Amino acid sequence: MTQPLIPIDQCPIQIEDDRTGTNVETLKRAFADNLFYLQGKYESLATQDDFYMALAYTLRDRLLSRWLKTMKTYMEKDVKVVYYLSAEFLMGRHMGNSLINLHLYDRVRQAVEESGLDLDEILEHEPDPGLGNGGLGRLAACFVDSLATLEIPAVGYGIRYEFGIFTQAIRDGWQAEVPDKWLRFGNPWEIAHPDQAVEVKLGGHTEMYHNEKGEYKVRWIPANRVVGIPYDTPVPGYDTNTVNPLRLWRAEASDDFNFDAFNAGNYDGAVAEKMRSETISKVLYPNDNTPQGKQLRLEQQFFFVSCSLQDIIRTHLLRHPSLHNLHDTAAIQLNDTHPAVAIAEMMRLLMDEHEMDWNTAWRVTQKTFSYTNHTLLPEALEKWSVGLFEYLLPRHLEIIYEINRRFLEDVKRWYPGDDNLISRLSLIDESGEKYVRMANLACVGSHAVNGVAALHTQLLKQDTLRDFYKLWPGKFINKTNGVTPRRWILMCNPKLAELYNSKIGEGWLKDLSQLKQLEKYVDDPDFCQQWREIKLHNKRQLAQYIWEHNGIEVDPHSMFDIQVKRIHEYKRQHLNLLHIIALYNQIKQNPDQHIVPCTFIFGGKAAPGYFMAKLIIKLTNSVADVINHDPDVRGRLKIVFLNNFNVSLGQRIYPAADLSEQVSTAGKEASGTGNMKFAMNGAMTIGTLDGANIEIREEAGEENFFLFGLTAQEVADTKAKGYNPRDYYSSNPSLKAVIDRIAAGYFSHGDKELFKPLVDSLMYHDQYMLFADYQAYVDCHKQVSKTYSDQDKWTRMSILNALRMAKFSSDRTIREYCNEIWNVQPVPIEMEEYSQENA
Ligand code: GPW
DSSP states (O other): OOOOOOOGGGOSSOOOOOTTOOSHHHHHHHHHHHHHHTSOOOGGGOOHHHHHHHHHHHHHHHHHHHHHHHHHHHHHHTOOEEEEEOSOBOOOOSHHHHHHHTTOHHHHHHHHHHTTOOHHHHHHTSOOOOBSOSHHHHHHHHHHHHHHHTTOOEEEEEEOOSBOSOEEEEETTEEEEEOOOTTTTOOTTOEEOGGGOEEEEESOEEEEEEOTTOOEEEEEEOSEEEEEEEEEEEEEOTTSSOEEEEEEEEEEEOTTTTHHHHHTTOHHHHHHHHHHHHGGGTBOOOOSSSOOOOHHHHHHHHHHHHHHHHHHHHHHHHHOSOSTTHHHHEEEEEESSTTTTHHHHHHHIIIIITOOOHHHHHHHHHHHEEEEOOOOOGGGSOEEEHHHHHHHOHHHHHHHHHHHHHHHHHHHHHSTTOHHHHHHHOSEEOSSSOEEEHHHHHHHHOSEEEESSHHHHHHIIIIITHHHHHHOGGGEEEOOOOBOHIIIIIITOHHHHHHHHHHHTTGGGTOGGGGGGGGGGTTOHHHHHHHHHHHHHHHHHHHHHHHHHHOOOOOTTSEEEEEESOOOGGGTHHHHHHHHHHHHHHHHHOTTSOOOOEEEEEEOOOOTTOHHHHHHHHHHHHHHHHHHHOGGGTTSEEEEEESSOOHHHHHHHGGGOSEEEEOOOTTTOSOOSHHHHHHHTTOEEEEOSOTTHHHHHHHHOGGGSEEOSOOHHHHHHHHHHOOOHHHHHHHOHHHHHHHHHHHTTTTTTTOSSTTHHHHHHHHHTOTTOHHHHHHHHHHHHHHHHHHHHSHHHHHHHHHHHHHTOGGGBHHHHHHHHIIIIIOOOOOOOOOTTSOOTTO
16 A cells, blocks of 8 residues: 655655755754755664765855855956866865864854764764875875965866775784775765766877878877766865865776777677776875886876866866967966876877977976975985886877977087986986986976975985076975964864964964964963863873773873874884883883883874885884883883874874974975974974974974984985994994894894894994984983973973964965965955855
């Protein structure tokens, strides 16, 4: 027997017809509506995931009118747009960010609570979209936040990896990698636009022909074609109507290409070929600061570059008859060399597909592109074997050869007879097997090249790119990195934000220099008390997390000494471990001596193929095991390795830190950005004169920074003189005792082999000069302990650090890029029809 249909007006679920409404009742109704119609669930049967999805759609709806209006305004006003090309965007969770940027936190919390749910639990249900490795990817995310906040027309272009950075598990102290299936439950923040798909060619060969005007032309006959489908995610500005797109491409097999194979009866072969095309956007390569020379990686780079450039050109041609003025509507930034093949692809598109002559195409290309370098490590400079390049991108190799020929001809005219100069500048490395040097291509094809901190830019000019600097000194410019204060103060440290708001209002969120006004409170006992309480609260919350995830009890009153970042020898997590073992040795010698109770917290992923980094993780956990359980220590030292460090874990960690470890070998860390997040949240820094540490110290005041170690110059000089780590080992009893303890198998149940590779690498090479900096580091830590014992002094230093970090807002960084590299202006978005009733 069939049930009679319930008339629509008696349905328990109301149709939500005002998807822009933001009062609590409307939000509740929208939430229930989405749960029913999009998740297909009754409330009684819904899971936390359903609630999360329903709330996410509720917020996305409220971004859409601004988003569409933003696009419409850009088209109508024909504005110049920044295109930020990056193989990585480490966005972190979207929901909290949308709540903040839409000013909806309180009302949504109320709506959710009145629906009988807990907002914090729902927020925790969002997977952390990890489409990046570390600093470089997170920088791109901070930049798109600042671009939208500053009302700059901008699009972030990248790859929609089906699997982001792996989830790190720890098994028996070792890192284990688990695939990150972040799209498992669907992604409510993105909108696919298959109508704007573009085709990308790969492989094959080139041939010459004459066009109808009788001109000599080249065409590329590809062996394969794939299709790029764009997926757009809204990037809302803080306190603006601007909502810019993050446009990520997914690879799909082209429908018609294997038609022949299908018809010839080779159905399975054709399907296999289809799968191969779709692997292009499958997985993020998990390497940080060391490239992977795999064919698939080059395919990824070319794939997203070609999709993005075709999209940029299409957009331009909607408003302009030709591409001669592309640089007036587009500024394309290359985030490191990962998208540098764009220089050749732009030349190909302009010449082969849009009939432009070489000289015009080259002028347009150079005026459109600029390039950011993010590393000084020579092994991190990307190069592709000419053989692979030719196989995959035969036309691009021809173009690169021609760029090179013309470029080197100029150089020969400017510096006749200097063959070494020629071979260093050449886009092709011919010292052995031939390689295309991507940094050289990016330098030649761009009008601006920037480093990411003052020291880094200086070393680029002197060292890594000195020959290019000699040719074009005006091209080189510094843009010190920054981070967004919305996520890295307001969102992660709400109590601190509340304290600021109570004193100076909310203006600091868009102008971080306003925090300087608070310096007058640095001697106010009430303010200092509140400051300490906030830090203690944050530390308690992290202690709770550590208890739940690691089963380790830590004392929130102990000093939280934290190092979180990718695991890399140049970042020297093992220097930190040497110091901890030295403290332990002291306790073993004299268990009753006074020491400042300290919790050492580590977090970070190792590239799966980087053996030494994985061994450092194993050593950290092994040292933790021994020290945490030694009764002589009496709980005064605790060591915690937090697994799966990512953006959302960072949001819990930075606000809870007393001490930030920034101990890279001077001259190796281009900038660092975690250093900024720690300092903004009131941590003191112990650090070397490297990357942005130097500028952090300058801003905070040198009396408010724990400095140690060799300078970049001293590192270079010491190496040049012939550095011998064993001299330090033999002459320093404390260092010797630390190394001997590891070597003796004390942390490996007597196994002397386990950590031998690490010990040997330090004893016989010590490429990153841990031994040279060891004593200075230990001494500096003594200074830290002494200062921490004087809580009034420490609080004062902590406050001054946090208040003086205005320079490290990514808003400042982006303003500089806009004015000095991109030549773009803000374009405010007017929302006539947007009702202000709820705002
Ligand atoms: F090697 N960085 C990174 F330069 O996170 F490409 N991944 C990378 O692959 C590279 C650099 C690359 C980091 C730098 O190590 C860090 O110092 C800097 O703060 C960050 O990029 C953002 O500029």
